Amino acid sequence: MTWRVARRPKTALLEVIDPTEWNAFTVEQQNAYQSVGLFDTEQEADRFATGQVDAAKALTPKPPKR
Numbered sequence: 001m002t003w004r005v006a007r008r009p010k011t012a013l014l015e016v017i018d019p020t021e022w023n024a025f026t027v028e029q030q031n032a033y034q035s036v037g038l039f040d041t042e043q044e045a046d047r048f049a050t051g052q053v054d055a056a057k058a059l060t061p062k063p064p065k066r
Helices: 019-024 027-031 042-059
Strands: 003-007 014-017 034-039
Touching: 003 019, 003 042, 014 019, 014 042, 034 042
Parallel strands: none
Antiparallel strands: 003 014, 003 034
């Protein structure tokens, strides 16, 4: 079983998708997602997705204090 971290086009939202759910998607639904990574366990996929979100937060410029 391979857990998938993917996002839909035009969004920054990452989704961790269960392999059984992925297999239930139609080809059109699967093609709507952009694969970011494949992982052997759900925990690895969650850690990766969380790390990506945390990394994005660190890059967000903060407005200067007045």
